[in-house]
Each structure stands twice: as structure tokens, then as C-alpha cells.
């Protein structure tokens with residue numbers, strides 16, 4: 145059996161079952177020890193993060209007062225690193241053909257009644273134009289794993305198509321990619337295609353359950369899947385996005401595994417994950433969530449979000465429309481920095497608005513509001529919706545991004561950029577009602593900027609009329 149080693153290049157070394165068990169038994173012992181908990185909270189207050197062992201102690205603490213303290217601290221940490229900005233994106237499902245057997249996913253190869261579809265480049269164009277007409281600038285590409293239907297060449301061609309579409313005043317400026325684990329060579333090709341973040345959910349860090357949940361297909365190889373982010377980073381992709389699918393295995397060990405993975409990437413490559421996603425298992429075609437015994441209650445889910453914010457304070461945190469408005473609202477306060485809006489999880493679901501969105505969908509969406517409604521709601525909560533992609537465009541990725549973020553300097557860029565892209569959104573895409581809410585938010589936020597930044601921003605806002613977005 146592998147020994148725990150943060151720097152190991154082997155899945156079972158850096159995600160070590162023995163270390164997870166030891167972490168949890170120690171956390172159980174000290175979880176309700178007031179002195180230990182106080183010490184860890186004091187460290188969290190420094191806003192420099194917590195180790196997996198420290199965060200696990202807070203996770204297993206049962207004191208309501210401690211929970212309130214965690215929640216307040218998480219909000220403070222989020223404000224320190226991310227302010228009130230919330231980045232918006234939409235998923236784009238290219239193809240749901242898949243050779244894997246993931247027992248929780250309706251795309252699994254044995255599902256014979258789901259409607260299978262792979263978009264042509266023309267269909268992708270129509271989807272992207274529909275997304276651009278909503279105001280989106282950032283996409284997360286999604287595809288099943290299928291060497292014949294969805295080879296890497298297809299993904300690369302689709303990325304090229306997407307970046308190439310200039311429609312009205314819009315363009316998609318950042319394409320994140322969520323596709324199956326692949327080789328270093330393929331990651332190099334994705335990097336060369338100028339993807340934003342490479343996202344891959346671990347699903348579960350528990351090897352035994354992983355193998356049961358992935359009985360066939362290339363994804364059944366735990367080692368291949370778990371070491372994927374190492375290969376991606378070795379290939380030059382600096383921004384990677386982690387996640388577990390909560391509901392598959394017990395949440396406490398998943399939480400520890402996720403933090404161990406983040407620690408490993410930070411130790412080996414100098415930058416932890418750019419983002420962490422927190423998907424929870426949803427009902428879907430051919431999938432009954434009742435078959436899975438590890439459903440995560442809302443309260444624990446929110447605690448996990450808050451603790452991730454304390455443990456990895458610089459990491460972007462993503463919540464999708466798997467969650468409804470109520471949970472998303474609470475999660476935003478506790479540390480979420482990116483959300484999807486106006487999403488469709490079916491292949492071709494954006495352009496085919498009028499067709500029943502059936503059959504090809506990956507899971508049932510809980511938040512079905514339009515992007516305009518999501519933007520207005522965020523502003524009414526006091527958040528600044530951001531369509532910014534500037535860091536990526538200016539090469540502030542990986543370690544460079546993290547070092548600015550750690551020094552709490554990323555605000556200098558992000559706040560004016562967020563306001564610039566919000567203005568662009570309001571002028572081009574918002575309903576009059578949303579635009580009115582947005583203009584008063586803009587005025588309030590601009591008044592808070594240092595004089596010199598405000599003047600620069602005003603200049604750049606005036607350039608929007610000529611379709612020029614000049615980022616800070």
C-alpha cells in the first residue's frame with residue numbers, strides 16, 4: 145500500500161486512504177474540543193487557509209455557535225479575496241455520446257432510451273449565437289467520452305468554431321473545458337487551443353466506490369482519472385478545476401480528499417486549483433437518486449462550501465444550476481464566486497428554445513431562471529455580476545493569478561473589469577428593468593473606486609460604444 149506523500153506522482157500517494165481515515169478519526173476526537181477548535185478558527189481568521197486536517201476538525205464540530213462563526217468568517221474571507229463580484233458562465237453540451245458506465249450519469253452507455261446527439265459545427269454556431277444573445281462571454285464545454293463520436297479533434301474544432309464567432313458586439317472570450325481525463329499530449333493540444341480552465345470532477349476520491357460507480361469504459365481507471373490534473377499541469381495548463389460529485393460517497397472523506405488534491409497541486413506545481421466545483425447528485429433520466437445512500441443535506445452542503453472557502457481562500461468556487469435559488473443565495477454568501485445562469489444541460493438546448501428540452505439532458509436543473517433574471521437577482525443581493533475574462537486574456541493565470549490573489553491585489557483588476565463588463569451587459573443585453581437596477585448599482589460601485597481608477601474606467605466605458613472592451 146502507498147504511503148501518504150503530498151508530492152507523490154501516484155494517485156494513491158497523494159490521495160491516500162490511510163491519511164483520509166487518520167484525518168477523520170483525529171477530527172472525530174477533536175471536533176468538539178473547544179480549545180482545538182478555537183485554535184483552528186484563529187488560524188482561519190488569518191485568511192491564509194487551513195490544512196485538510198484542520199478543516200476536517202471544523203467539519204465534524206457540532207456546535208451551532210461554531211457554525212455561525214465559520215459562516216461569518218467565510219463571508220469575510222470571500223470579501224477579502226473576491227469582493228462582491230460574481231462571475232457568470234454557461235455550460236455548453238456538445239455531445240452526449242459516451243462509452244463509460246458511470247452509474248449516476250444518464251449518459252452512461254447502457255442507457256438506451258436517452259436521446260443521443262452530437263452537434264455539428266453549424267449547430268454549435270447556432271448555440272453560441274443564442275448564448276451570446278443572452279450576454280454570455282464565458283462557456284464551460286461539456287461532452288461525454290467517446291473516441292469515435294467525440295475525439296479530441298472534434299473538441300478542438302468546436303473550440304475553434306466558438307472562439308471564431310463574432311456576432312453583433314459579442315464574442316465568447318473564455319472557453320473552459322470539462323471533458324474526460326486524457327494524455328499529456330492531448331492536454332498540450334487543449335492548451336494550444338487556448339482553453340481557459342480544464343475542469344474534471346473526481347466524482348469520488350474513494351477508490352473502491354469509484355470502481356463500483358464506474359464499472360466499464362476508460363473512466364473506470366481510478367489512477368488514470370485521479371492523476372489527470374497532474375498530466376494537465378505538466379502539459380502547461382495552468383488553471384485546473386476540481387470537484388467531487390457529492391452524494392456518491394460519504395461527504396467527510398470526499399471533503400478531505402478534495403483538500404488533499406488541492407494541497408498536492410499547490411505543492412507540486414506552485415498553484416492550487418483555479419476553481420473548485422461543488423456539484424450534488426441530481427435526478428436524471430435512468431437515474432434514481434434514491435439508489436445512492438449518501439445524499440448531502442443542505443446544511444452540511446453549505447458548511448462544506450464555507451469550510452472550503454476557509455481552507456483554500458484563493459480558489460474560485462463554482463455552483464451550478466443543479467442548485468435552486470435559495471441554496472445558491474446562501475452559498476454565495478459563504479464563498480461561491482462563480483455561478484452559471486440561464487443554463488441548458490441538453491445538447492442543442494439553447495438554440496432550440498421552443499422545442500421541448502427533453503431526452504438529451506444530463507440532469508434536472510433546479511434554477512431555471514433566465515440569465516437576465518439571475519443578473520438582476522445578483523444585483524438586488526448587492527453583488528456585482530461579472531463577465532470579465534481579463535486575467536485570462538492578459539496571461540494572469542496559474543501561479544501569477546494566485547500570487548496576486550494571495551496578496552489581495554486581484555481587486556485592483558477585477559473590480560473595474562467587472563464593472564466594465566457589467567456595463568457592457570446592461571447596454572447590450574439587459575431588459576429595461578434589469579438595466580435600471582444595474583445603472584444604480586454601477587453608480588454606487590463607481591463612487592467607491594479611487595479617483596484615478598474611476599477616471600480610467602469612465603474612459604473605457606466610453607469605448608464600449610465603439611465595441612472596444614479594454615480591460616485593466
Ligand code: SAM
Nearest residue numbers: 249286287288289323324345389425426428507
Ligand atoms: N465526460 C466528462 C467526464 O467524464 O468527466 C465530463 C463529464 S459530465 C459532462 C460533467 C459532470 O456532470 C460529471 O463529471 C459529473 O460529476 C456530473 N454529473 C453526472 N451525472 C450527474 C447527475 N445525475 N447529477 C448531477 N451531476 C451529474
